[in-house]
Amino acid sequence: MGIVVSQARGGSKGTRVAERLGPVRGWIARRIVRERWPISGHERAVRFARIERLVIWFLVGLLAAHVLDEPAWRWARLRDEAWLEDRDWYQVLRQMGYLPVWIVLGVAYGLQDLWRRRRGGRDCGPRSVMLILSPLIAGVIAEVLKRTIGRERPPEFPVMTEADPLPEMPDLGYVFKPFLGGWSDDHNMGVPSSHAAVAFGGLVMLGLMHRGARVIIWGLALGCGASRVVAGAHWVSDVYVAAVIGIASAWAIWARMGRRWSDEASDRWASRGGGIG
Numbered sequence: 001m002g003i004v005v006s007q008a009r010g011g012s013k014g015t016r017v018a019e020r021l022g023p024v025r026g027w028i029a030r031r032i033v034r035e036r037w038p039i040s041g042h043e044r045a046v047r048f049a050r051i052e053r054l055v056i057w058f059l060v061g062l063l064a065a066h067v068l069d070e071p072a073w074r075w076a077r078l079r080d081e082a083w084l085e086d087r088d089w090y091q092v093l094r095q096m097g098y099l100p101v102w103i104v105l106g107v108a109y110g111l112q113d114l115w116r117r118r119r120g121g122r123d124c125g126p127r128s129v130m131l132i133l134s135p136l137i138a139g140v141i142a143e144v145l146k147r148t149i150g151r152e153r154p155p156e157f158p159v160m161t162e163a164d165p166l167p168e169m170p171d172l173g174y175v176f177k178p179f180l181g182g183w184s185d186d187h188n189m190g191v192p193s194s195h196a197a198v199a200f201g202g203l204v205m206l207g208l209m210h211r212g213a214r215v216i217i218w219g220l221a222l223g224c225g226a227s228r229v230v231a232g233a234h235w236v237s238d239v240y241v242a243a244v245i246g247i248a249s250a251w252a253i254w255a256r257m258g259r260r261w262s263d264e265a266s267d268r269w270a271s272r273g274g275g276i277g
Helices: 023-032 041-074 080-087 088-095 099-118 127-151 193-211 211-230 237-262 262-272
Strands: 004-006 017-019
Touching: 041 237, 080 088, 088 211, 099 127, 099 193, 127 193, 127 237, 193 211, 193 237, 211 237
Parallel strands: none
Antiparallel strands: 004 017
16 A cells, blocks of 8 residues: 655644545544654654554454354354353353453452562552453443444344244344434343453453463453354354454553553563563
């Protein structure tokens, strides 16, 4: 993607204009990439291009998730919900999206970090705050969007009975409540999945804190999202949107609060003979 950046002569210090982006993209770039960022005009244009690519990939992923909604409902969903509810592995994955779990875990991290600092250990930063804040923000955003969008959950799977051995398949089209109707009637709201948003917000943050265990930790996040589809509680697209919200929440908080205290930063400081905290 060719991007040419020019500096306006006689303008204020740091003024940059991203050109050759077209009238629409150029207008958006000048408003997204603010002058308060202490970076050059070229870096601003590059950042805008990255944001643009992220938006495109998000839309591509959303389209793919919508394509998978109906096949997942037909083939991935378990029809015996009672059996699923009795499985310990299902309950473990589901509770990853339970906010009080992350509040308790955040408090535990805070007590551990306080104990370490009192004994002269390395300051690990506000890990407890980040571990609570990330799933909390993701969950709040999910609840707001859920009530605003107003799309309902998938239909129940038809059950064969003696009276009706061949029940009709339900209509698999999306069902929406009236505009903003979810704020007055939040029953059966589907997109995005609050469980998945909280799980991804907490587990992605936990993986950023512990890089050696990221595969397992982030695998739990995927497992929580899959459990919502297998249970028939959400469409694949519900979980996809929730995952994006959780990941974005964790990365934003980590970039703002946690990067300084990361293991990578500690290694760099140690190599220079310094420390963190």
